[in-house]
Amino acid sequence: xxxxxxxxxAPVELQPLDETTLLxxxxxxxxxxxEQDATVRAVAAQLGYQLPADCTDPDLIQRDIAANMRRSxxxxxxVGRGLQVLxxxxxxxxxxxxxxxxxxxxxxxxxxxxxxTKFASLGSNAAMAKAIGNQTKLFEMLVLDDxxxxxxxxxxxxxxxxxxxxxxxxxxxxxxxxxxxxxxKTAQARVMADKDAKINQLATELAKKPKVIVVQPVxxxxxxRQEVVATAYEVEGTLQGTLRKAFADLEQLAQxxxxxxxxxxxxxxxxxxxxxxxxxxxxxxxxxxxxxxxxWQTLLGLDDLAEG
Numbered sequence: 001x002x003x004x005x006x007x008x009x010a011p012v013e014l015q016p017l018d019e020t021t022l023l024x025x026x027x028x029x030x031x032x033x034x035e036q037d038a039t040v041r042a043v044a045a046q047l048g049y050q051l052p053a054d055c056t057d058p059d060l061i062q063r064d065i066a067a068n069m070r071r072s073x074x075x076x077x078x079v080g081r082g083l084q085v086l087x088x089x090x091x092x093x094x095x096x097x098x099x100x101x102x103x104x105x106x107x108x109x110x111x112x113x114x115x116x117t118k119f120a121s122l123g124s125n126a127a128m129a130k131a132i133g134n135q136t137k138l139f140e141m142l143v144l145d146d147x148x149x150x151x152x153x154x155x156x157x158x159x160x161x162x163x164x165x166x167x168x169x170x171x172x173x174x175x176x177x178x179x180x181x182x183x184x185k186t187a188q189a190r191v192m193a194d195k196d197a198k199i200n201q202l203a204t205e206l207a208k209k210p211k212v213i214v215v216q217p218v219x220x221x222x223x224x225r226q227e228v229v230a231t232a233y234e235v236e237g238t239l240q241g242t243l244r245k246a247f248a249d250l251e252q253l254a255q256x257x258x259x260x261x262x263x264x265x266x267x268x269x270x271x272x273x274x275x276x277x278x279x280x281x282x283x284x285x286x287x288x289x290x291x292x293x294x295x296w297q298t299l300l301g302l303d304d305l306a307e308g
Contacts, residue, residue: 040085043088079112128153140175159184195243206231
């Protein structure tokens with residue numbers, strides 16, 4: 001039986017690109033390549049990452065990262081810098097594929113890159129790098145604020161955590177110390193927020209009182225002044241009692257541990273001073289010399305009211 005010839009689709013003949021179109025395409029590709037190269041070099045310079053062979057080729061950067069994947073702190077930071085540059089050098093969607101080739105989980109890669117940013121100056125601080133020692137401790141210390149890291153770099157201590165502690169602690173002990181420090185800081189911030197809220201509430205209540213009192217009966221004026229004095233007395237009692245005792249407890253603890261809490265307590269006092277200055281400014285209150293401070297009888301207005 002004779003085979004019937006199949007009816008196929010006639011092949012489409014591709015037309016060669018004209019010279020103008022080809023040149024335009026080549027120029028566009030060259031422009032995009034130059035822009036990509038400039039972006040990658042800018043990121044590398046910003047992070048202090050040395051491009052391998054001064055080249056922005058992703059393959060070379062990937063091999064450089066693989067070479068640096070050992071457990072020293074300096075190598076971890078170099079891996080983090082390299083990953084940030086590699087991400088810029090890769091087309092969209094390719095970075096994750098290269099992480100798979102390197103055997104780095106994307107979440108771990110994020111911590112490498114975060115470490116390189118947060119501990120940017122660690123490479124020039126041999127003491128701190130030696131104290132941290134390894135990748136695991138480095139990742140644990142990512143919970144520190146930038147200010148705490150800077151204080152640790154400059155003074156060797158932040159809060160109750162010192163570089164000596166970091167060097168001698170196990171990873172588990174360091175994690176516990178960092179968690180406790182974070183909880184203490186949160187508790188202190190909560191106490192400050194509660195005190196600020198109470199002072200602001202008192203200030204708001206005072207602000208709601210009539211600023212200008214037109215002629216009122218003597219007894220009403222006397223009662224209003226007594227209420228204001230009672231409110232001020234309550235604030236002063238809190239400062240003289242609760243806050244003063246807390247400062248005394250910190251000072252007693254400092255004598256036992258040798259830690260200086262004066263910067264911390266000075267910051268609290270300054271915050272209260274700023275609040276009082278804001279109240280003074282809002283109500284245009286004059287500043288009085290200590291010799292001019294009136295007694296409680298005058299504050300209550302008893303002298304003026306008696307004359308009225």
